[in-house]
Amino acid sequence: MFTDRFLRFKRGMSLDANERLLLETSIDEVRTVDARRIVIRSRTRLQESTLLVEGFMSRYIDDRNGMRQLVAIHVPGDFVDLHAYPLQTLDHDVATMTSATIAIVRHEALDAIIHEQPQMSRKLWFSTLIDAAIHRAWLFRLGRLDAVGRIAHFLCETNARLFSAGLSDGRRFALPLTQTDLAEICGLTNVHVNRVMRQLREAKVCVFRSSLVEILDIEQLVKLGQFDPDYLYLEDPDPVLPSH
Amino acid sequence: MFTDRFLRFKRGMSLDANERLLLETSIDEVRTVDARRIVIRSRTRLQESTLLVEGFMSRYIDDRNGMRQLVAIHVPGDFVDLHAYPLQTLDHDVATMTSATIAIVRHEALDAIIHEQPQMSRKLWFSTLIDAAIHRAWLFRLGRLDAVGRIAHFLCETNARLFSAGLSDGRRFALPLTQTDLAEICGLTNVHVNRVMRQLREAKVCVFRSSLVEILDIEQLVKLGQFDPDYLYLEDPDPVLPSH
């Protein structure tokens, strides 16, 4: 089902079979979108939200000189712009990073879901608050970590999120992003991202090539990024942490 | 009333008289708290949330070496940790910056409000999403602005938020924070914040002394910080922007 990964393994907030079916049948349309396409422009009045089924998407803010800061990346199972449901317009753009499959849910359908199953309101709300918690972890990353720490933290986070989506084994995962993407995520230049990736490679901590991340020394990576997955509100974070 | 400033002037989401009264009567307790006190510790199971009535509060994450990154500051009218209602535990600490008056609302009371006035669910949800939008603006600030831009952006934002709370005239406002606080907000050192404040003072853009901010050249400040108040979802942002 398209909604299988939504809220999966989220602490006490997973959907039960009924709720999932209700959401699934509320999908208005499923589309595929090419890589690097803008899906939502900021300030547009929206009557629908986008569930990411397959692929990677981003949310970002551009500055006056065309420099870009990503404020979120999304993996399969994320309800990318569910916050448009209460907010009505977004303060940022939403785009695909890879080619992607997305499911559209109209806001009227969300009204109906909540009418039928009032507790769903809390779960949908919760889902948007996880995004906010991730924002806060990114603030910590940008405000207090150096370049190595920022990359390390991002890789730990992405490993954890993809693991929870069934798309990482806890040490290895596909990450179809460029070094320029990483730069726009971590507030760095692509040149410096390249220097950091070399460092991590030479220290045998982590290798990123051909869109594949392999974590060789998770303990070291977690330490460099001061990573604590608490903010992801996962049921069981152990598999993405050092074993002891 | 303690709740007068909550959601005031928020685009299409203000409370009507009924809703406000309902929230007001749901307040369990009103307390004053000294400056620099921790109010909520991360990971604690919470059954109540905190509405800030008077004073300034912060939310922050400390790193392993005791460096601190603020992830939010809160002004009167903010429902500081309303996100604890769906999340149950927080991923960060909450503290007062100044002495503060806070109103406590139990989560059971929120359940009752939503039961009685289902549309309140949407408004409370909206309020937590404004905080997330501010997080994103902070990500942009930390990721893509230099020191002057970060301070300028923060001052514009705070001016706008305090204006909307009736605590700025659009050019002048009390800001009882230290330069070290600003540093922890902007991902800088207190020494560098001091250098930037001097620059802004000498350029006759903005003066900050004795806990008072005076914006002398709002046009310049907005430009330096690339500030666009759209993300605050205000009814009418004009008073906090250059006049033309």
Added chain:
DNA sequence: ATCGGAAATTAACTTGGGTCAAAACGATTT
């Protein structure tokens, strides 16, 4: 008015990451 501690200020020096430019690489198309 004086004292004491916090906050602000300044200077001297260092450094992490930005900038610019060139080269190498790799996947896709012709």
Added chain:
DNA sequence: AAATCGTTTTGACCCAAGTTAATTTCCGAT
């Protein structure tokens, strides 16, 4: 196989911001 285009890699150089430490200012308490 050659050409093309985006991406990665590397080097040389520079500067914004960090670090350290001393000094001054401000303010509340006595």
